Amino acid sequence: MTSPSPAPALPDGLWDAPVVLAATPIGNLSDATDRLRALLASAEIIAAEDTRRTRHLCQALGVSPAGRMVSLHEHNEAARAAEVVAAATEGARVLVVSDAGMPGVSDPGFRLVTAAIAADVGVTVAPGASAVTTALALSGLPTDRFTFAGFPARKGAERRRLVRRLVNEEWTTVLLESPHRTAATVAELAEQLGAGRRAAVCRELTKKHEEVLRGTLGELTEQLVEREVRGEVVLVIGGAEEPEEEITAEELAAEVLRRTEAGVKLKVAAKEVAADHGFSSRELYDAALSLRGAS
Structure with missing residues (x-):
């Protein structure tokens, strides 16, 4: 009788923390990392936004998960987080994944992380694909400073507050939007922020039909009226x-x-400078006299 073969050794550093948030591909499966594959294969608990989609991902990546898979979505995260963190406290290796991209970024994961921190359970991240940074890089808009506002509220005070903030927001802003609301949202932003504000509509990122529309909000509004928007959409404003x-x-x-030092009379110089800057010539004349007297 042959003895069972030992379990394969885990790569060094793979489970330095008992809870790992791992990014999954947002479209192109080639973006899956070796680390993600190893985590999926070796986790004892996989907390997934949609267990069916995560099983399909594992199958597509050729991974056979040995651990237990549980759901962790917006409707059960508060309760499930305590259960999962308790298991990690007892030594279980816990992997957290969303349907696409990074857990916790407009996806479940935030409450679990806060629960782990409160319980003094170690948490780390296995980085990877992100629709936010992918769209930002492709937008052609400034990337040195940006904000992320997730999905805009469909209506009401929360949506109005967001739009009011964007009127004066000097940083690039990344939003997520459903395809059937994209045209209306872009049109509303054009009306409220000005048709000349530059933006980009990014859809199906990293997928076969990836497309980025760039231009002013006014131009994009006109383009979107004439077409049906499909797929996952990211707006960059x-x-x-x-x-x-x-x-x-x-x-x-x-x-x-x-100017007076160059030979121009004080009254003439005051009128010239006032005309250039929309000031009262009398105000500048008096200010110049005060400055001359103080020097």
């Missing part, structure tokens, strides 16, 4: 232009005096 710093009468008075 350019920031508002930074307001010009207000110049003071005292600062302009210095310019008036520089």
Whole structure:
């Protein structure tokens, strides 16, 4: 009688923490990492947003999960988080995955992480594909500073607050939206933020029919009226232009005096500078006299 073969050794560092949040592909299965495969194969509990989709993912990746798979979605996360963290406290290896992308980013995972932190259970991340950063990189809009606002509320005060914030938001903003509401949302943003604000509509990212529409909100509104939007959609909205710093009468008075040093009469210089900046010539004349007297 032959003895059973020993279980394969786990890669070093794979389970340095008992709870691991792992990003899954957002479209292209080639984006799955070796680390994700190893985690799926060796986790003792897999907390999945949709267990059916996670099983399909495992099958597509050629992975046979040995652990128990439980659901962790928006309707049961509060209760399920305590159960999963308790198992991790007792030594279970817990993997958290969503249907696509990073758990906790507009997907279940946040409550489980906070519960793990409260229980002093170690948590780490196996990074990977993200619709947010993928759309941001493809948008052609500034990426040095950005905000992420998830799915806009469909209506009501919360939606109005978001739109009001975007009016003056100087950073690029990333939003998620359902395909059948995309055209209406872009049209509303064009009306509220101005048709000239630059934006991008990104759909089916990393998939065969990936498409990025770039332009102003007005241009995108016109394009979307003529077509049916399909697939997963990410909206990237350019920031508002930074307001010009207000110049003071005292600062302009210095310019008036520089012109008088070149031979221009004080009253003439005050009128010229006032006309250039929309100030009262009398105000600049008096400010220049005060500045001259103080020097």
